[in-house]
Amino acid sequence: MQSLNPISICCPPLLTGHLTAEAADQVAALFRVLGEPARLQLLNFLASRPNAEACACHLIEPLGLSQPTVSHHLKVMYEAGLLEKERRGNWIYYRLVPERLDALRSALTIPQQ
Amino acid sequence: MQSLNPISICCPPLLTGHLTAEAADQVAALFRVLGEPARLQLLNFLASRPNAEACACHLIEPLGLSQPTVSHHLKVMYEAGLLEKERRGNWIYYRLVPERLDALRSALTIPQQ
DNA sequence: CATCAATATTGACGTATATCAATATCTTGT
DNA sequence: ACAAGATATTGATATACGTCAATATTGATG
Numbered sequence: 001m002q003s004l005n006p007i008s009i010c011c012p013p014l015l016t017g018h019l020t021a022e023a024a025d026q027v028a029a030l031f032r033v034l035g036e037p038a039r040l041q042l043l044n045f046l047a048s049r050p051n052a053e054a055c056a057c058h059l060i061e062p063l064g065l066s067q068p069t070v071s072h073h074l075k076v077m078y079e080a081g082l083l084e085k086e087r088r089g090n091w092i093y094y095r096l097v098p099e100r101l102d103a104l105r106s107a108l109t110i111p112q113q
Numbered sequence: 114m115q116s117l118n119p120i121s122i123c124c125p126p127l128l129t130g131h132l133t134a135e136a137a138d139q140v141a142a143l144f145r146v147l148g149e150p151a152r153l154q155l156l157n158f159l160a161s162r163p164n165a166e167a168c169a170c171h172l173i174e175p176l177g178l179s180q181p182t183v184s185h186h187l188k189v190m191y192e193a194g195l196l197e198k199e200r201r202g203n204w205i206y207y208r209l210v211p212e213r214l215d216a217l218r219s220a221l222t223i224p225q226q
Numbered sequence: 227c228a229t230c231a232a233t234a235t236t237g238a239c240g241t242a243t244a245t246c247a248a249t250a251t252c253t254t255g256t
Numbered sequence: 257a258c259a260a261g262a263t264a265t266t267g268a269t270a271t272a273c274g275t276c277a278a279t280a281t282t283g284a285t286g
Contacts, residue, residue, distance in 0.1 A: 014153055014156060014157055014160070015156065015157060015160035015209075015214075016160070017161075018157070018161070019153060019154055019157035021150065021154070024150035024151075024153040024154045024157070025150045027150075027153055028147065028148050028149055028150040028152075028153050029148070031144050031145070031147040031148035031153075032144070032145065032148030032242095032243095034141065034144040034148075035141050035142070035144035035145030035146075035147075035148045036141055036243095036244080037134065037137035037138045037140075037141040038137075038244085039141075040127055040132060040137040040140055040141050040144075041132055041134070041137045043127060043128065044127055044128060044131070044132035044137070047127070047128035047129070047223075047224065048130075048131070055262095056262075056263065057261095057262065057263085065244095065245080065246090066245070066246055066247085067262090067263075067264095068245080068246065068247080068248095068263090068264075068265080068266095069244070069245055069246070071263060071264055071265085072243095072244080072245085072264090072265095073244090074263095075264080087252095087253085089253075089254070090252095090253060090254060090261065090262055090263095091262070091263090092262080092263065096128075098223045101128075101221050101223055102223065104221060105218050105221045105222070108214050108217060108218045108221075109218070110160075110211045110214055110215065111160065145272095145273095149273095149274080151274085168232095169232075169233065170231095170232065170233085178274095178275075178276090179275070179276055179277085180232090180233075180234095180276095181233090181234075181235080181236095181275080181276065181277080181278095182274070182275055182276070184233060184234055184235085185234090185235095185273095185274080185275085186274090187233095188234080188235095200282095200283080202283085202284070203230095203231065203232055203233095203282095203283070203284060204232070204233090205232075205233065
């Protein structure tokens with residue numbers, strides 16, 4: 001389970017300038033986080049909620065996966081900087097970090113040829 | 114090695130509306146293709162060339178990987194619709210398919226909250 | 227048709243990781 | 257402090273896949 005540094009500047013443009021091996025590693029790790037259907041469905045579910053957030057307890061049933069597995073996916077996305085989390089009483093709420101997805105989006109920008 | 118259908122409509126928005134399990138599988142498979150540093154470096158190298166294309170023979174040395182491994186990565190990206198290929202005499206040229214990356218980019222669009 | 231160069235495929239191996247059951251940890255309320 | 261519920265971690269298992277050496281295939285050319 002490779003974790004990402006959320007503070008690191010991500011993502012360098014993929015298609016402009018020279019992409020170093022280190023930068024490629026970093027961006028690839030983020031793509032790999034999105035390369036899992038269960039995680040995409042979690043993101044999609046969160047996006048559909050008010051404030052783009054939900055209690056972890058609400059994320060288990062819609063996926064049809066076990067609680068530990070969902071917890072694992074949430075952790076992976078949290079460590080990748082795609083989610084924030086916040087405890088509220090007994091529950092932990094996860095929230096989308098739109099800036100992170102925006103950064104990835106801009107990394108895919110294609111230079112005018 | 115899961116292959117993608119290049120003709121299929123990809124990609125449905127991740128963060129708008131309901132993402133079915135099948136759609137999540139499809140988009141995740143495309144993200145997984147990008148989740149490999151060597152492939153990102155290949156894309157980056159192609160983007161730096163005139164016409165965003167290069168002979169396969171020019172893609173081996175810059176990566177420091179064996180010829181079969183590079184061939185494998187090119188095949189994966191070709192089957193994912195990210196590259197086109199064309200034979201020219203003895204050589205096979207691979208070219209970026211910008212529309213495919215654009216489609217992925219738009220799938221990451223975040224709805225206004 | 228034979229040869230050569232470029233690319234692709236096969237098979238083997240190692241690593242990464244998704245998944246779950248079992249268990250641990252953490253918070254709140256009594 | 258204890259009990260109960262929510263979430264996280266551990267350990268085990270299975271699968272996906274990156275990598276290379278060896279080999280096959282393909283196309284051009286003599």
